[in-house]
Amino acid sequence: MLSFVNTTYLGFENIARKSVYTSLSKDLALKADEQNLTTLAKNAKFSKDEESSFKNTIHFTDFVSNTKISLKISDENLSNLKAKFAGNISLQEDGSYILKKEAESIASGWFADIAYKRGYLKADANNDGKLSDEERKNIYSYYGNGGFYSTSGGNVATVMATEAYSYLRAEEDFRDFTSKSLEEEFNKTLEKDSDFNGEILYGEMMSKGQMIAQAQSYIQNEGYTPPTFLEDMMDQFDQLNKKMLKDLKKLLEEKRLEQEALEKAKKELEKTAEIDIKHSNDQSLDKNLEKIENLKSQNPESQSFKQSLNLKEFSQAYMQSFKVDLKKELILETLKKQNDINYPLDMSKTKIDLKI
Template identity: 30%
Template sequence: MIVNKTSIQTALYKDSKNFKNIQVFKASNLVTNKLNQDELKQVEKSLNTLTDITQGWAKGEKSEYDNIVYLSNNQKGINIKIGLSDENLNTLSAIFKDDVYKTANAEYILTGDAEAFVGGWFNEIAYARGYLSADIDKSGAIDANEIANLKTDFSTKTKIFSKEKDGVISADKSMTWIANRYETATHLSYEDHEKNIISIEKTLNETLIMDKNKDGTLSLDEIYQQNQWIDDMSQKVGEILENRAKDSEILVKAKIKIAQNEIEFKNIMLNVSKDTQDFIYKMLFKDDGSDKISNLLSQLSKNFDESIGVDKSV
């Protein structure tokens, strides 16, 4: 029996088109608080006196990003100062326009929808993914000893529906879904290879870029590279189906052997006395049913099928 690997690729490709509907992470919902120009100028005057500024970079270091942005996290009652990349700042300015206010010192204050969008992702990273609580020494960076406290991972499951015909196992379709969100991390998800720093700031910038449609959610198609996922899954599914093919061949041989044994047993039972038959059945089943040979063979077959039954999906 052989496996049709092309059918696996086709099934996975069709399934991956639904990835945009499968949500992985979601930004926190924040109340939109839009300031007018006069209010923004007042905030600008008090930037140096704001309390509870949460920096996204490690203590003693400056942001690796050129654009310093301020926003008020109205859900947690704190003010945030964080660096954004040129790409993220330009995208925010294009989408949210005057909600991105440039100060005289060439820094930026976010308000309205821009503030809610960035603040929502900051919250999700800081609290749901656990960056703030993971940073035990409050250094502003997650080190190797703290990485195990993050909840940045998630797991997916893919079910393959297959069929067997004329010695070929083919995949009809597949179905993928999120099994668990916010799992404990086993590696640095967004590793800075130069500084070996993972921080809220870096992860926020990565997340803002990954959120391609800027809807406050990360779907599977925004996280996975479709072709890479299909290649990886095809290999895994192919191995599973090949093992199933081997199991099926073993099953066929086993059934032939059972059938041979059934015939041999039936011949033996037909050539012994009734008293001997009764003794055998009483020892095996404690049963004095009328059609003993048929009952025994039926039970043997049923037990065998149940014990080696193969699930048709993975």
């Protein structure tokens, strides 16, 4: 037999939030078997007054069979219903209560879940309103958890709960998972669903300690997946993790090299563009100086030459020397936009000595 010393238990907080039972709604009614269910409901017998430990009678309509149902509930459950649905519970002259609207909906939904889905009415083979031990074995109200475990020697090192299940046949576990009558189970269910949201969670039925004890019992009886499976799964996860890290490092290195190459190419392009711009400026300046020299040589005193040296013409000739090739300017502008880096063209630093 395996021992549980310093065992680590994982996943039980998630299991505690899983649904065990849910009330049926009209949209989820069991239509496929409606005729048989209606017969069961109309012929159903519940505990007699002298046999019941509950003293408050409530009346509501079972929406599956459209049958009027009368059950007895505890003082606590009646008080909770009144607090939640004060305007939907009517006191009758005989001291019983008629449930309407939301109050009737929650009572009818849980009745349908217990009577039909869990199978209490069908399990009551002799229809006496009470369930024998043999009849209780046929009720579908068992719930449990499943998962994996690992061992170290004869000790369980880790238990990992991964799933919850319910609505299974009780069989030999009927004492822990069923009641002796539908009425008793109805009261237990209302107590658990104290907020009347139509859902009962695993954690509302069992404490974490009880869930762990249940898992330990499964492990001893081979109800959990054996260690080899968990170990194989962990090995596969480890291998996958190593492969992912290796691929990530490779990708980062490729990106780094690509970035370096891109930066180098941009620097080369920038350098080439600056050289071409300077060359273009030099050529433009040489041409304008040559034009001025030609005019001067033709007739330094001519009116044409004097007019060419007026301020307007000289400014135009001076500015012409700084015109750049449009294609080169476009290159620099593209670099600025792509890299968000300023590449100023400060032409004031270019020294020109014009002697006429």
